[in-house]
Amino acid sequence: MYETHVGSPRNRVDGRKKVTGTAPYAAEFTAPDLAQGYVVNSAIAKGRITAIDTKDALAVPGVIQVFTHQNRPRTAWRSTAYQDEVAPPGKPFRPLYDERIHYSGQPIALVVAEDFEIARYAASLVRVSYEAEQHQTDLTKVREQAYTPKYRTSMGPPSPRGDAEAAFGRSPVKVEGSYRIAVEHHNPMEPHASTVVWEGDGKITVHDKIQGCQNTQRYIRQVFGLSASDVHVISPYVGGAFGSGLRPQYQLFLAVMAALELKRSVRVVLTRDQMFTFTYRPDGLQEVAMAANEDGALQAIRHDLIGNTSTFEDYTEQTVGWSGMTYHCENYKGTYKVAQLDTYTPGDMRAPGAPTGLFPSESAVDELCHKLGMDPLKFRLKNYNQVDEATGKPFTSKELRAALQLGAERFGWSKRNHKPRSMKEGNELIGWGMAVGMWEAAMQKTAARAVLTIDGKLEVASASADIGTGTYTIMAQIAADALGLPIEKVTALLGDSSLPSAPVEGGSWGAASTGTAVELACHAVREKLFGYARGINDSPLGAAGVNEVQFREGRIALISDPSRFVTIQDAMVAGGVDRIEAEETASPSKITMLKYSSYAHSAAFVEVRVDEELGVVRVTRVVQAIAAGRILNPKTARSQILGGTVFGIGMALHEESMADHNLGRFMNHNIAEYHIPVNADVPNIDVIFVDEHDDLTSPIGVKGLGEIGICASPAAIANAVFHATGKRIRELPITIDKILGTKEAA
Amino acid sequence: MNRFSYARPGSVADAVRELAGHPAAKVIAGGTNLVDLMKYNVERPTHLVDVGRLPGLKEIEEAGEGLRIGALVSNTAAAYDERVKERYPLLSSAILAGASPQLRNAATTGGNLLQRTRCYYFYDPATPCNKREPGSGCPAKNGQNRILAILGTSEHCIATHPSDMCVALAALEAVVKVVGPNGERSIPMADFHRLPGNMPEKDTNLHADEIILGVELPEPRFAKHYTYLKLRDRLSYAFALVSVAAALEMDGDTIGEARIALGGVAHKPWRVEEAEMMLRGKTADRRVFAAVAERILEGAQGFGHNDFKVDLARRAVIRALSQAARGTPQSQTDKRIQ
Structure with a gap:
C-alpha cells in the first residue's frame, strides 16, 4: 500500500545536520x-x-x-x-x-x-x-498598586457570565485557595x-x-x-x-x-548568567474559588490574578480565562490585574498563562472532587462542555472526552481508590492525579514558495522558523505528498528574511500556518504541472481533471488506471520549462474565526511516589492523551508532547528563579542552581493521540502541539501529590520543604 | 577571566617551588570548578600551576591496613576501583551521588577537597560576599539562603561546602597528605576544612604554598553497614540540601563504632563525636537514632529559606542510620529512598 509521508512517523530532515554539528546556529x-x-x-x-x-x-x-x-x-x-x-x-x-x-x-x-x-x-x-x-521586585508588596491594563496583546479575561458570587454563596460544596507559581526563565x-x-x-x-x-x-x-x-x-x-x-x-x-x-x-x-537578564514567565498571585452541587454539577468559578509586569510595558497573559472555558459552568468571573516591578518585562514562555491558570483551577477541581467524594474523571465528564461558554461559540472540534477515556484506560485509572493516602509501598506513598489542559489552536497569515525543478527536486520555503519542533520535517512531508516525490527530493528552507513572509513561530500555530502555506504553494505547482501533462499530444491522462489523477513516485497517473501516467520530467519538457515556481499565502478562515472557538485539549494522568518522611517526590508514570486534530508526524509530535510534559514536571517540581528582593536581582542564575528536570526526574511518558477530525481550524486539519503538552501536567502532578499525601500544595515548585511544611487537608 | 600565566611542572618538588614563587597562583588539575570560577571573575589567579600530569599521584595503593588515593585519581576512578568498592563502599557511593559522569571523569580527588561553595552570592561578583571580597558583607543571611548552612555559621558567612566525597572521607576519618616547602604533613579530614569564622575567604587549612598528595583511608571497618543519603532539589545532578554519610560497626543488632557526617549543612562536613558515642553499645532503634539526630543538630539555626533544613537533617540522619543498620545502603542509581 502507498504510504503518505503525512501521518507517518518520519525522522527529522535536519536531524543529521544537528547531531553532526553542521546545522549552524x-x-x-x-x-x-x-x-x-x-x-x-x-x-x-x-x-x-x-x-x-x-x-x-x-x-x-x-x-x-x-x-x-x-x-x-x-x-x-x-x-x-x-x-x-x-x-x-x-x-x-x-x-x-x-x-x-x-x-x-x-x-x-x-x-x-x-x-x-x-x-x-x-x-x-x-x-x-x-x-x-x-527598588521593588516583590509582587506581594505591590498588590495594592495593581491595575487593569488599558491595552493588552493577549486575550483578556472572558466576560463574566451569570453571577459567580451569588452562585458560590448558595452552592453546598465549595473550595477556595490562593496559588502561586515561581518565576521561571526559559533557558x-x-x-x-x-x-x-x-x-x-x-x-x-x-x-x-x-x-x-x-x-x-x-x-x-x-x-x-x-x-x-x-x-x-x-x-x-x-x-x-x-x-x-x-x-x-x-x-x-x-x-x-x-x-x-x-x-x-x-x-x-x-x-548563561545573562540568559537571566531579560524575559521570564511572570509571577502571579492567584485566587480561585469553585462551587458545585452535591451531585457534582459545577455552579460557580471565580479566578483572580495579580501578575507582575515591568515599569515600561504592560505584559498580560490569558491565565484566568482557562478556568472559565474548561467546563460547563453558568457562573464565571475572572479578573486580571498587573502590578509593576523593577524587572525586565515578563514574556511568553511555553503556553503562556495556560499551565499557570490551569494549575490553580485544576487543583480546585481536584479539591472539589475530594470534598464531593467524587471520581475526578467522572466530575470532568459530568461537567463536560461542547461549547466555549466564554464566547458562546461551538468548538471546531473537541475530542477531550475520548482523550479522558483513552488516557484513563491506558493509565488504569479505574483501579484508583479515591481516598488520599490509600496506596503505599515501602517508605513511599503513591498517588494518582489527573488534570485536563487546553491551548488555543490558531493559524496566522503565512506565505510559502514552492519550486519544482526538472531534475525532480522540490524546494519549499517560508520565512518562518523551526525552533526545534520539526517544522522543516512537516514541510518536507506535506510537499513530498503534494507532488508525489520521495522526501529526500524535497528541501525545506526557513529562517531567512528574504523568503515569503511569515510571523514569528510561536503559539503552536507554526505547523497549521506554514504547513498550509506549503501545501497551497505545492498545489499551485501541481496545477501547472498537471496542465503541462495534459498538454502532451495524446496525453495518457486523456481528459482527466486534476482530481482524477494522483501524484506518486514522480508520476502523474490516472487514479482509475495508474498504468496511464506522465512523469514529472516529461510534463515539464512538454511545457517547455525547467522549473515551476509558485508562492501562496495561507490565511486563517474568517468564518472559523467568527463562528467557532478552536482549542487543542489534553488529559494528563500521573503517578507520583512520595517519601513522606523526607519530602522527596518522584514522578513515576505519565499518560498524556492529546486531542489536537490531525497528527502530521507521530514521531516529532510525540517528541513535542514529551518535551511539554518534561516542562510540566519542571514547573511542578523544580523550576524557580529566586530573587533577592533586597538586591532586586535573580540569584540562582545558572543551570547548576536553576533546576530543570534531568533524566532521573523523567519517567516513562506514554503519549496517546486521539483521533480528531477538524477542517475548520486549518485546511490541513492541524491544531498545533508545541504547547498543549505542558498545560495539564503541573496540575496533574500536584493532584497526584495530594492523592499520595493528603497535602494540597498551592505553590509551585513542590519542593522537599513544602512537602514537609504542609499539613494534611481535613 | 583575567590574564594569567601558566606552568606545568614535571615533578612534585618543582610544583611546590613553582607555587612558592607565585603567591597569587592557583593549582589546577581537573579544572571543573576553578575554570568556571575564573570565567565568572570570582577567582582571579595571575598564575596557574597545572599539577594534572604530575607523576606518582594517579595511583590507588595499599597503605598499611588502609588505602591511599592519589590526589590526581579521578572521581570516577576512585568510585569504581574494586578495592574502594569492596572496603570503602561509602566513599564510592558518596562520589557517585555527586556531579555527572562527565564531571567525575575530569574531577580529581585533590580538586574535590578544594571545591568551593555554591552560594549564589559567592558566584555573582555584582553582589557583596565576604568569602569572595572580604569585608564586603553577606547578603545571603537575609537573602536567598535555601542551600546554605544551618550549623557552624558566622556573622560573616553562611556558605556550605558542596562536596559529597568529603562527607564520606570525614566519616571514614581519612587523612589528607600534603606537601609544602617544609616537607610533607598529614591533616585529618576533621581539620582540613574550616568553619568560616571571621575569615570566610579561607576554606581549608591547606597553606597557600602546599599541594595535596592524596588521602589515606584507615583500616576498613564499615564495608557492610553504611549509607550515603543525599537529599536535593531534583533526583540527580544537584548539590545536597542535606546529605548524610553513616557508617556503623554492627554485632547483630548492637552498634559498635559509629560515624555520622553531614553534608550541605555547614562550611565543612559536619561531625559530632559525642553524638556518635551515643550509639555505641546500643541496639539499632529509631528512638536512639532520633536522639542522636537531636544531638547532631543541636544549635542548628536557619536563616529563613533554609529553616527547613534543620528538620530535614534530623529526618535524614534517622533514615540514614536505619539504612546503615539494616545493611541496605542507599542506591545512587535507583532513586527510591531505601
Whole structure:
C-alpha cells in the first residue's frame, strides 16, 4: 500500500545536520575580521549611572571599543521604533539609551574586542558608579498598586457570565485557595546570540537567535533607520527558545549597533548568567474559588490574578480565562490585574498563562472532587462542555472526552481508590492525579514558495522558523505528498528574511500556518504541472481533471488506471520549462474565526511516589492523551508532547528563579542552581493521540502541539501529590520543604 | 577571566617551588570548578600551576591496613576501583551521588577537597560576599539562603561546602597528605576544612604554598553497614540540601563504632563525636537514632529559606542510620529512598 509521508512517523530532515554539528546556529556563523562583544550588566535594580569608567578596559590590547549610553551612536529616539511584532503595549526597553537603570541585569555597556576572552576580561575592568534608588521586585508588596491594563496583546479575561458570587454563596460544596507559581526563565539550550556580518556600504547580514527572522529585520530597520535591502537576516536553526526568542533581545541591538558603528562584523553571545537578564514567565498571585452541587454539577468559578509586569510595558497573559472555558459552568468571573516591578518585562514562555491558570483551577477541581467524594474523571465528564461558554461559540472540534477515556484506560485509572493516602509501598506513598489542559489552536497569515525543478527536486520555503519542533520535517512531508516525490527530493528552507513572509513561530500555530502555506504553494505547482501533462499530444491522462489523477513516485497517473501516467520530467519538457515556481499565502478562515472557538485539549494522568518522611517526590508514570486534530508526524509530535510534559514536571517540581528582593536581582542564575528536570526526574511518558477530525481550524486539519503538552501536567502532578499525601500544595515548585511544611487537608 | 600565566611542572618538588614563587597562583588539575570560577571573575589567579600530569599521584595503593588515593585519581576512578568498592563502599557511593559522569571523569580527588561553595552570592561578583571580597558583607543571611548552612555559621558567612566525597572521607576519618616547602604533613579530614569564622575567604587549612598528595583511608571497618543519603532539589545532578554519610560497626543488632557526617549543612562536613558515642553499645532503634539526630543538630539555626533544613537533617540522619543498620545502603542509581 502507498504510504503518505503525512501521518507517518518520519525522522527529522535536519536531524543529521544537528547531531553532526553542521546545522549552524546564530553564534556559529562567522565572517572575516569578526569582532566579539561582551555585555556589562547593571548590578543595581533601579537608579542611575553616575559614572562609567572605561579607561582600563580600553587600555587592554585587543579592545576595539566600549559602548555605553555616553558614546553610543544615534538610534531612533521614539520608543515606538523599538516595538517589535509581538511587543506588549508600552515603551520597549532601549539598550544604552540613557543613564537610567530599570532592572538588575540591564545591559549598560558593550565591550568589543578582537576575541571573546579579551572582551570578557576587559568587561571586568569597566567601573560603574551608581546612584541607587529604592527598588521593588516583590509582587506581594505591590498588590495594592495593581491595575487593569488599558491595552493588552493577549486575550483578556472572558466576560463574566451569570453571577459567580451569588452562585458560590448558595452552592453546598465549595473550595477556595490562593496559588502561586515561581518565576521561571526559559533557558533554551542555545543562548541568545547575534552575529552581524558587515557587508560594506551600510549593508549587514544578521544571524540572530529569533523565532521569526522578519521580526528581527523589521526591528533593525526601525531602530537603525535602515532599508529592507540593507538588512538580510539568516537564522536557519534555533536551539530551543520556548518564547524567549519571540522578541529581538538586547544582544541583537548591541551587535548591530557595534557593527554599523565600527563598520566591521561583530558577534555578541550572552552567557548563561545573562540568559537571566531579560524575559521570564511572570509571577502571579492567584485566587480561585469553585462551587458545585452535591451531585457534582459545577455552579460557580471565580479566578483572580495579580501578575507582575515591568515599569515600561504592560505584559498580560490569558491565565484566568482557562478556568472559565474548561467546563460547563453558568457562573464565571475572572479578573486580571498587573502590578509593576523593577524587572525586565515578563514574556511568553511555553503556553503562556495556560499551565499557570490551569494549575490553580485544576487543583480546585481536584479539591472539589475530594470534598464531593467524587471520581475526578467522572466530575470532568459530568461537567463536560461542547461549547466555549466564554464566547458562546461551538468548538471546531473537541475530542477531550475520548482523550479522558483513552488516557484513563491506558493509565488504569479505574483501579484508583479515591481516598488520599490509600496506596503505599515501602517508605513511599503513591498517588494518582489527573488534570485536563487546553491551548488555543490558531493559524496566522503565512506565505510559502514552492519550486519544482526538472531534475525532480522540490524546494519549499517560508520565512518562518523551526525552533526545534520539526517544522522543516512537516514541510518536507506535506510537499513530498503534494507532488508525489520521495522526501529526500524535497528541501525545506526557513529562517531567512528574504523568503515569503511569515510571523514569528510561536503559539503552536507554526505547523497549521506554514504547513498550509506549503501545501497551497505545492498545489499551485501541481496545477501547472498537471496542465503541462495534459498538454502532451495524446496525453495518457486523456481528459482527466486534476482530481482524477494522483501524484506518486514522480508520476502523474490516472487514479482509475495508474498504468496511464506522465512523469514529472516529461510534463515539464512538454511545457517547455525547467522549473515551476509558485508562492501562496495561507490565511486563517474568517468564518472559523467568527463562528467557532478552536482549542487543542489534553488529559494528563500521573503517578507520583512520595517519601513522606523526607519530602522527596518522584514522578513515576505519565499518560498524556492529546486531542489536537490531525497528527502530521507521530514521531516529532510525540517528541513535542514529551518535551511539554518534561516542562510540566519542571514547573511542578523544580523550576524557580529566586530573587533577592533586597538586591532586586535573580540569584540562582545558572543551570547548576536553576533546576530543570534531568533524566532521573523523567519517567516513562506514554503519549496517546486521539483521533480528531477538524477542517475548520486549518485546511490541513492541524491544531498545533508545541504547547498543549505542558498545560495539564503541573496540575496533574500536584493532584497526584495530594492523592499520595493528603497535602494540597498551592505553590509551585513542590519542593522537599513544602512537602514537609504542609499539613494534611481535613 | 583575567590574564594569567601558566606552568606545568614535571615533578612534585618543582610544583611546590613553582607555587612558592607565585603567591597569587592557583593549582589546577581537573579544572571543573576553578575554570568556571575564573570565567565568572570570582577567582582571579595571575598564575596557574597545572599539577594534572604530575607523576606518582594517579595511583590507588595499599597503605598499611588502609588505602591511599592519589590526589590526581579521578572521581570516577576512585568510585569504581574494586578495592574502594569492596572496603570503602561509602566513599564510592558518596562520589557517585555527586556531579555527572562527565564531571567525575575530569574531577580529581585533590580538586574535590578544594571545591568551593555554591552560594549564589559567592558566584555573582555584582553582589557583596565576604568569602569572595572580604569585608564586603553577606547578603545571603537575609537573602536567598535555601542551600546554605544551618550549623557552624558566622556573622560573616553562611556558605556550605558542596562536596559529597568529603562527607564520606570525614566519616571514614581519612587523612589528607600534603606537601609544602617544609616537607610533607598529614591533616585529618576533621581539620582540613574550616568553619568560616571571621575569615570566610579561607576554606581549608591547606597553606597557600602546599599541594595535596592524596588521602589515606584507615583500616576498613564499615564495608557492610553504611549509607550515603543525599537529599536535593531534583533526583540527580544537584548539590545536597542535606546529605548524610553513616557508617556503623554492627554485632547483630548492637552498634559498635559509629560515624555520622553531614553534608550541605555547614562550611565543612559536619561531625559530632559525642553524638556518635551515643550509639555505641546500643541496639539499632529509631528512638536512639532520633536522639542522636537531636544531638547532631543541636544549635542548628536557619536563616529563613533554609529553616527547613534543620528538620530535614534530623529526618535524614534517622533514615540514614536505619539504612546503615539494616545493611541496605542507599542506591545512587535507583532513586527510591531505601
